Amino acid sequence: MNSRVGYIAFNTFREAVRDRVLYNLIAFALLLSGAAILVGEISIDIERLVVVNLGLTAVSLFGVVIAIFIGIGLVSKEIDKRTLYTVLSRPVRRWEFVVGKFFGLTGTLVVNTFFMALGVFLALLYVAHKFEKMDAWVLVALYFIVLQFFIVCALALFFSSFSTPLMAAVFTFALFVIGNLSEDLRGFARVTTGLGGWLATAVAYLVPNFSALNVITQVAHGDAIPGRLILYNTVYAMLYSAMAISGAVLIFQRRNLK
């Protein structure tokens, strides 16, 4: 990695880690994992299913909230507070700034996910008293959640490169919700004909396919995740993130920093 991208990424990570709001969100997610134990205890025979379902959903939702919350502020806050001026008046190219911000934020989310995942596994251990072989699939679900964060971060950066923080948050969250329904959207596109069908297909393939990245229900039931899906999802998430970041860079390169 370009060294300046690395420095910007590390500074973004350091600032995010020192932000107290982040700790509140992590604490809340860990509390929810604790609540999963409680719900699991009163759910006879399906404790594991409830803990995995609730725990991973909490990790995913809070991670997305953090990604949007910090992601949209990454560029706009630097412009508003003019910290960007002292960065871009140095030998730093604008693309290095955007890419550095992206890696800093995704790095933060990976570390957060690690701690939240620890909470989920502790809850699992508490209700089941031991780890089973199928618990390894929980790690795959967590990996897919991290891939979702990559896409959400990239989208947050993309939208914040040309709109206000509030609008960027709305657009990103809306795409996250629509992306989670993308399988339904594709199904709808298949049964629709004419211009409507063409439009539905375009939208279905344009929005990020978060449905494919959500395997929480399968792993909660102990189902295996095919290796092919892991590969496809990895390539898909990387390509989609790269496209969104490229869009953010293209817009940011031409932006006047008033």
Next chain:
Amino acid sequence: MTAIEILDLEKSYLVGFWRKRPKLALRPLRLTIEQGEVFGFLGPNGAGKTTTLKLLMGLVFPTAGSARILGMDMDDPRVKSQIGFLPEQPYFYDHLTARELLNYYGQLSGVAAKGRSARVEQMLGRVGLSDSAGVQLRKFSKGMLQRVGLAQAILHDPKLVFLDEPMSGLDPMGRREVRDLIQQLRNEGKTVFFSTHILSDAEALCDRVGIIHQGELRGVGAVADLTSATQGKIEIIFYAKRVPASLTSLGAEAKISGDMVNAVLPEEYQDSALEVLRREHLKLISLTPVRSSLEQYYVQKVRSTEGQQVESRKEENRRGVGV
């Protein structure tokens, strides 16, 4: 050698709901600044000073024109490692300490890792922040932030330093320190381009000044030339409770303050005025030629063109009525 060569740099923004109406922020600006020079860019708020600096820093893009900095095109990435910039009312990363911030900026500026820490400590000492180096910036006062800003601008030993309103919001001691620092930079042979609307600072520090108003460069001149021109008058200050009538008859405009009289009169009556004081047994305090001040030059440049604009607007209105 030329440090900055601005060639008809121009900036307009599109405003209005549909962003179709252009609003001129900077009219074509042509300006040259030599190396080792301290240049003051003067003008009221909203005159176009910050826009010019942002254009030179590559933060906004020009509508037309170009500039060369240290012999290179302003878009050349190599330029950035040789310049330092302090934005107006700087704000930095809240959660970093002053030391961490300077270290980060040192990394981005390409300061070698080996001597970076020592350089950071040296800069902190230079701006008087060694004791607060480990304190997070959110706990810093405005004056302390300004000092951090100055430290980051000169951290990588740039040849050319751009300072946007460096004295803004500082107390008298803070202003004095910034002035001393600019003086030091001049002594080190650096070129300093700073914008200000505080004329006394410019008069004390600058080799040359440029006056900008309403996005237009109204005049450029050497401070020494502007302030050395006498106005053909002298100022005499002496102890007295009243103004002698014979002095008034020489055309003196006099003011009494306490037991002192301050009289301004034409230079050719200097000997006659001194003779009056001798005759009246009045004690002379000082006699100095009245010189032009930067303020007079500034007001003249800003007002003269304002007057011209009013006239041209009147003319346009007259034409409009005629049509």
